[in-house]
Amino acid sequence: MPIVVTLDVVLAQRKMKLNELAERVGITPQNLSVLKAGRAKAIRFTTLAAICEVLDCQPGDVLRWE
Amino acid sequence: MKRIQRASRAVKLLAVALLWFYAIVMVAMVIAMLVSSSSPIFESIFVVSTYGSGLLVMAMCHHVARLAAVYERGELFTAQSVHHLRWVGLLALVMAVLPHLAFDGHHWSASVQVEVSGVLVALVLIFSSWVTDEARKLREEQDLVI
Numbered sequence: 001m002p003i004v005v006t007l008d009v010v011l012a013q014r015k016m017k018l019n020e021l022a023e024r025v026g027i028t029p030q031n032l033s034v035l036k037a038g039r040a041k042a043i044r045f046t047t048l049a050a051i052c053e054v055l056d057c058q059p060g061d062v063l064r065w066e
Numbered sequence: 067m068k069r070i071q072r073a074s075r076a077v078k079l080l081a082v083a084l085l086w087f088y089a090i091v092m093v094a095m096v097i098a099m100l101v102s103s104s105s106p107i108f109e110s111i112f113v114v115s116t117y118g119s120g121l122l123v124m125a126m127c128h129h130v131a132r133l134a135a136v137y138e139r140g141e142l143f144t145a146q147s148v149h150h151l152r153w154v155g156l157l158a159l160v161m162a163v164l165p166h167l168a169f170d171g172h173h174w175s176a177s178v179q180v181e182v183s184g185v186l187v188a189l190v191l192i193f194s195s196w197v198t199d200e201a202r203k204l205r206e207e208q209d210l211v212i
Binding site: 031032034035039040041042043044047 | 207210211212
């Protein structure tokens with residue numbers, strides 16, 4: 001898949017743990033782990049918006065096309 | 067979903083009961099044949115049972131029970147449900163085209179009678195297993211939508 005999830009980079013920049021992000025976004029840590037590992041097939045706009053809101057970033061900051 | 071689980075439990079119990087019934091009957095027939103080996107009735111029943119139809123029914127009961135157990139756990143579209151549904155269909159197909167044995171007191175005769183309704187039901191079951199497999203793939207993909 002040419003879409004790369006760079007969630008780990010943003011999380012490291014924000015010094016935030018995966019579990020904390022999962023709790024604040026309202027999804028399970030397992031699902032967030034699937035997203036972070038790049039195994040997700042798709043991401044809902046609502047989930048992406050919640051992640052961007054919590055991390056105070058743009059969608060392009062957590063997703064990259066290669 | 068609760069209704070499916072309740073119904074599955076009933077189907078599972080029925081299939082297990084039928085499986086045990088067939089097992090006991092087959093064992094009883096073997097014992098009866100061994101005790102009175104001269105009886106043509108017992109001999110004929112034994113031959114029919116060992117011919118395979120009894121084992122086929124038992125295998126089908128086994129797969130129906132396992133399928134119902136999977137449904138009872140609330141797992142409708144899984145690899146296991148596809149597997150068991152496909153086997154039930156295949157066994158139903160074999161049973162529908164299996165030659166029938168008859169014993170007139172002196173001679174055995176075999177006749178191949180294809181039960182059209184049985185074949186249709188079996189094909190529908192096999193088709194359903196294919197549809198369930200596609201549903202399983204969709205569900206697995208849906209699970210990876212975050």
